[in-house]
Amino acid sequence: MGDTSGLGEPTLEEQIAAYQREFQDLDPQVEKIVNALARLNRRMNVAYGRQTAELGITSADWEVLKALVLSGAPYRMGPSDLAKRLGLTPAAMTHRIDRMVAEGLVTRDRDETNRVRVIVELTPAGREKWQEAMRMATVFEGDLLQDLDPDERATLGEVLTRLLRRVEDAQPDAGGRLTDLD
Numbered sequence: 001m002g003d004t005s006g007l008g009e010p011t012l013e014e015q016i017a018a019y020q021r022e023f024q025d026l027d028p029q030v031e032k033i034v035n036a037l038a039r040l041n042r043r044m045n046v047a048y049g050r051q052t053a054e055l056g057i058t059s060a061d062w063e064v065l066k067a068l069v070l071s072g073a074p075y076r077m078g079p080s081d082l083a084k085r086l087g088l089t090p091a092a093m094t095h096r097i098d099r100m101v102a103e104g105l106v107t108r109d110r111d112e113t114n115r116v117r118v119i120v121e122l123t124p125a126g127r128e129k130w131q132e133a134m135r136m137a138t139v140f141e142g143d144l145l146q147d148l149d150p151d152e153r154a155t156l157g158e159v160l161t162r163l164l165r166r167v168e169d170a171q172p173d174a175g176g177r178l179t180d181l182d
Contacts, residue, residue, distance in 0.1 A: 012036060044144075051136040057129055060096055061105060065130040068106070068122040075122035079108075082120060105129060 010018070016031045045059075052062045067085050068075045077085075083093035097120055100106045105126035111117035122130075145153055 012039070047140055048137065051140065052133055054136070055129055055132050057103075057105070057133070061100055061103075061129075062133055064096060064100060064120075065105065065122065065126055065133075068120070069127070069130050075127065076119045078111075079118055079120055100126070 009015075012032055012035055015035060016026075016028050019026050019031055020028060048062075049059050052059050057065075063086050064082060067082055068077060071077050079093050079097060080090065082088075082097075083090050086093070088096070097106065097108055101108050104123055107121045107123055109119055109121070111119050148156065
């Protein structure tokens with residue numbers, strides 16, 4: 001098999017042909033879709049990782065910043081809530097928060113209403129990093145979808161959302177990570 005992608009892996013067509021050779025019950029249309037989605041996801045993650053690195057943050061930092069922004073103003077959550085949202089162990093979350101506090105992206109303080117509880121809060125610097133990452137991602141995503149007209153984008157969004165719902169219904173516990181990013 002030749003490497004026509006330049007990335008050390010066979011083309012989709014070559015991969016599917018090899019699968020069909022080894023497993024005759026394969027539906028080539030399904031395999032093309034699933035493998036294209038997997039490759040797209042991998043390459044998008046690499047691109048996003050490069051963008052966050054350019055900003056001086058890790059993909060792991062980005063996940064925390066995103067979770068805090070999604071929580072809404074005043075952008076604070078407890079460490080256990082963050083860990084649960086990100087599918088991390090408490091120890092991994094503590095390590096991540098320690099690093100982000102040192103970088104000035106978040107603060108960690110005792111809850112004034114419950115001194116036992118700790119609150120992690122987005123700092124202005126953390127919010128600015130999130131906004132910069134969003135600006136970069138918006139450009140990348142616009143370029144990615146530039147060949148699709150608005151109707152195609154809407155259709156693709158609807159179809160992918162249906163697929164996502166099916167997986168979420170079948171695998172409700174699969175929202176977190178299998179292993180920590182740190």
